[in-house]
Amino acid sequence: MKRAIFLLSLGLRRARATPGRSALVVLGVGLGVALMITIRILNSAAAAALGSNLGRLATRIDLTVTREGIGLSPDLASQLEVVPGVAAALPVIEGTVFVDRDDSALMLLGLDLPHPRIEDAYASILEDRELGPRGVEDTVLSGSVLIASELASRLRLGMGSTLRVQGPHGATDLPVGGRLRLRGIGRAVAEQLIVADIGVAARTLGRSGQVDRIDIMGDGTVSS
Secondary structure, three states: HHHHHHEEEEEEEEHHHHHHHHHHHHHHHHHHHHHHHHHHHHHHHHHHHHHHHHHHHHOOOOEEEEEOOOOOHHHHHHHHHOOOOOOEEEEEEEHHHHHHHHOOOOOOEEEEEOOOOOHHOOOOOEEEEEEEOOOOHHHEEEEEEEEEEEHHHHHHHOOOEEEEEEEOOOEEEEEEEEEEOHHHHHHHHHOOOOEEEEEEHHHHHOOOEOOOOOEEEOOOOOOO
């Protein structure tokens, strides 16, 4: 305690002796922190915009249901799937996380990965996917994520690697359970996109009981 008081008093004496230099140091630190916060906000906004556009530009999605500012119950998806003309209703969670090692922003897209029509719905942006030997079920059970090949190369991640991200409630370790090869508009977000099952995305983003939207794919029997 005495040592801390001594160091504090010494620092105060030095600051009084060189007020100009101390002010510049404080100003420099403040500007540096402000710049870091600004960069993080811009990266977050860019990643979120890319993720939203990714869903809207998936050409096999005919309708998107949202509830601005509140969210939707994921149970609504199963209710919509029994409506005539609906082939699939897919709940979606979107959010931004940051790579722990370099603070770069990533768009975390939560989907109902085991859904039998998931690949059909997003086929316009998904060229191929590579999963572990146990398939998508193991990906879900193990809490793993799928990442684009470009992102895997940038971060030097392979199957079974761990991607540590910072979310709203702290750090989360996400095992890499598969890689995605994207095409079309998907290539524009390939270095910023990670895909997880709805449950994994909800836990990582600190969400509970709500999704951001429900993407609906028609069966072609009802004209728009």
